[in-house]
Amino acid sequence: MVDLSDLLADLADESAQLDALVSPLPPAGWARPTPAPGWSVAHQIAHLAWTDHVALLAATDAAAFYETVTTAPDPARLVDDGAEQFLAPPPELLARWRAGRAALGDALAAVPAGEKLPWYGTRMSATSMATARIMETWAHGEDVADTLGVVRPATDRLRHIAHLGVRTLGHGFAAHGREVPTVPVRVELAAPSGDTWSWGPADAADRVTGPAQDFCLLVTQRRHRADLALVATGPVADEWLDIAQAFAGPPGAGREAGAGATVAGSEVRA
Structure with a gap:
């Protein structure tokens, strides 16, 4: 807590x-x-x-x-x-x-x-x-x-955003009109400090791993998953990374693959 x-x-x-x-x-x-x-x-x-x-x-x-x-x-x-x-x-x-x-x-x-x-x-x-x-x-x-054109240093404040991203898994599915999954998803993220942050049962078959910053960029829809070093194992985890959304409201359009940090991305007014 x-x-x-x-x-x-x-x-x-x-x-x-x-x-x-x-x-x-x-x-x-x-x-x-x-x-x-x-x-x-x-x-x-x-x-x-x-x-x-x-x-x-x-x-x-x-x-x-x-x-x-x-x-x-x-x-x-x-x-x-x-x-x-x-x-x-x-x-x-x-x-x-x-x-x-x-x-x-x-x-x-x-x-x-x-x-x-x-x-x-x-x-x-x-x-x-x-x-x-x-x-x-x-x-x-x-x-x-x-x-x-500024690259901000990642900090461990990202843990709050990652936590919110994990907690809103069901919202991402519901916002896109999809059935909310009941199977657990294990999330393991490499923190900027070098620690590992984890959520969900250690033995869950569905898993998401990668850098914490990348996960936060994904769940806030500031980058497309194709441009991030996140790995999804299992069908629920894989589907989640396509629709993850930590913010309230209707589904955002997110960014197009390859748009990166340019101003050519899609709607991101979360």
Whole structure:
């Protein structure tokens, strides 16, 4: 069981790493297109600021959170509209994102143990919300890094994203309209620190092995499996790697094989 304070510290560190990438950018850098069609670097940060805002509402004012859902002009465009709503000149956007993520950290730290927060189509604990925020910050940070041609060092914060990726195996199948498998899958990943992270029964016939960073890129749909050093053994594991999705909502289109880190990839607005 991961301690909430440790999760929030890792979320702050993940946010700071991305902040360091975007804060020195000139206005033209904020306007550069990213792998998400129609989204600039500014859209990526605006999306994170908006998502932090609605997560803050979920943690502090459930009625206000639900109002964001019931009053949305087009629920299918909720994510895009949220990013557009939070767009602003870079200094203002940066200040808004910084203030919002700090407020969210404080709010999550104050959530009573065992309390479930409302979210889109589900409810989650403060630890799950913090884990989801780490995943989103890292994934959208990857989009920004790809755009800027920066290779970010892998850290053991990836464990949170990998854990979420494993836990959402069933969601990936369900989101694609497929029967959720009942057989167990063993996942063994090589951590950046050199450790091995594992989930599932050691004797499971279906297995996924490879670098933790590659697994995180897969489950956030930032790379196609053909471009990653992941090995699937067994039919369920093999099918899972085609449809894995750690984020909520309908199935994402992911990236095309060979697209790599270029901005020519498919829709990745998770």
